[in-house]
Amino acid sequence: MTIPDPIAPSRRVLMGPGPSDVDDAVLSAMARPTLGHLDPDFLVIMDEVRAMLRSVFRTENELTLPMSGTGSAGMETCVVNLVEPGNRVLVGVNGVFGTRMAEVARRAGAEVTEVQGEWGRAFTAEDFRKVAGGEKYDLVCVVHAETSTGVLQDIPPIREVADELGALLLVDCVTSLAGHAVEIDAWGVDAAYSGTQKCLSCPPGLSPVTFSARAADRIRNRTHKVQSWYLDLSLIQGYWGEERSYHHTAPINMLYGIHEALRLALVEGLDARFERHARNAKLLRDGLTELGLTVRVPESERLNPLTTVAIPEGVDDGKVRRFLLDEYGLEIGGGLGPMKGNTWRIGLMGAGSTRRNVALCLDGLRAALA
Numbered sequence: 001m002t003i004p005d006p007i008a009p010s011r012r013v014l015m016g017p018g019p020s021d022v023d024d025a026v027l028s029a030m031a032r033p034t035l036g037h038l039d040p041d042f043l044v045i046m047d048e049v050r051a052m053l054r055s056v057f058r059t060e061n062e063l064t065l066p067m068s069g070t071g072s073a074g075m076e077t078c079v080v081n082l083v084e085p086g087n088r089v090l091v092g093v094n095g096v097f098g099t100r101m102a103e104v105a106r107r108a109g110a111e112v113t114e115v116q117g118e119w120g121r122a123f124t125a126e127d128f129r130k131v132a133g134g135e136k137y138d139l140v141c142v143v144h145a146e147t148s149t150g151v152l153q154d155i156p157p158i159r160e161v162a163d164e165l166g167a168l169l170l171v172d173c174v175t176s177l178a179g180h181a182v183e184i185d186a187w188g189v190d191a192a193y194s195g196t197q198k199c200l201s202c203p204p205g206l207s208p209v210t211f212s213a214r215a216a217d218r219i220r221n222r223t224h225k226v227q228s229w230y231l232d233l234s235l236i237q238g239y240w241g242e243e244r245s246y247h248h249t250a251p252i253n254m255l256y257g258i259h260e261a262l263r264l265a266l267v268e269g270l271d272a273r274f275e276r277h278a279r280n281a282k283l284l285r286d287g288l289t290e291l292g293l294t295v296r297v298p299e300s301e302r303l304n305p306l307t308t309v310a311i312p313e314g315v316d317d318g319k320v321r322r323f324l325l326d327e328y329g330l331e332i333g334g335g336l337g338p339m340k341g342n343t344w345r346i347g348l349m350g351a352g353s354t355r356r357n358v359a360l361c362l363d364g365l366r367a368a369l370a
């Protein structure tokens with residue numbers, strides 16, 4: 001073989017469903033020298049990451065840490081640690097990620113009941129109540145920000161139902177964390193996971209998770225070993241806790257990245273950051289409407305970091321996205337599942353949620369449609 005040249009990816013504007021644009025400060029942090037995973041200087045960085053994660057999740061939960069792996073690893077971590085074979089799990093399924101959660105729970109040996117919802121709409125508490133039929137459940141799972149459809153789910157009503165069923169509540173916050181308010185303690189969420197490459201604007205590779213005291217108790221009192229060795233929190237806590245005992249080698253430079261990304265979010269201020277996401281999402285939707293395009297999802301259920309828009313009749317999805325990439329260096333996302341081929345997904349996440357990106361995307365779409 002001939003040895004390839006060094007890679008030289010050109011800079012794009014990432015306005016798809018993730019990864020999102022990474023702040024230069026995060027990339028610089030990741031280029032710092034790699035330390036040993038038990039180096040005292042690295043242990044300080046780990047502690048700071050945990051403390052900042054608690055602030056961003058708005059929780060006091062002791063068991064809060066970033067798992068090695070992407071958002072799906074966080075999903076799997078929550079499920080395999082909380083679920084024992086034969087447990088009854090109720091999952092809201094109104095998009096790709098609810099579907100995935102149900103599958104992960106089934107593979108963990110749960111008896112899964114799906115609450116089927118319309119793609120592109122949020123759930124009401126009644127949707128969950130009807131399917132649950134007043135029976136007891138061990139765990140209720142729901143997606144806060146469905147990136148496949150652009151829907152934001154109100155969490156407190158689902159918490160109420162979980163209480164009625166005697167269940168813990170697990171929430172997917174992959175696309176909401178640092179883009180919409182996530183109130184782990186105020187909402188009484190028992191377990192949640194996120195990812196680095198959406199509104200935290202860090203490359204993909206870590207999945208922050210957090211567990212309430214009740215959820216941590218459930219994990220401590222398991223009767224079966226967690227089926228995954230790599231994701232077993234009772235082992236991983238040995239490394240993140242006081243003992244600092246080896247489990248797997250932490251992805252050191254990724255942790256530098258999330259350290260900087262969390263710092264930037266807190267320096268901006270969470271409320272100011274949510275406000276920025278809301279403001280730019282509104283500009284984008286108004287602009288899309290002016291172009292004659294139809295924004296999907298009823299207004300009160302829309303996600304600010306991700307807007308779904310209908311592809312007009314007769315317009316070639318692939319051609320438009322290729323044009324944007326070639327002519328503007330701009331990436332937007334196509335649809336998934338029933339929205340494949342008829343929907344674009346436009347992300348305004350983290351560092352990418354700017355007025356300039358809104359203007360660029362609208363100009364690109366105008367040119368593409370012409």
Ligand SMILES: *Cc1c(COP(=O)(O)O)cnc(C)c1O
Pocket residue numbers: 018070071072073075097143145146147148172173174175195204
């Ligand atoms: C992106 C995403 C995931 C999966 O994350 P990966 O990093 O792709 O593994 C899970 N849930 C939601 C809502 C997402 O947007």
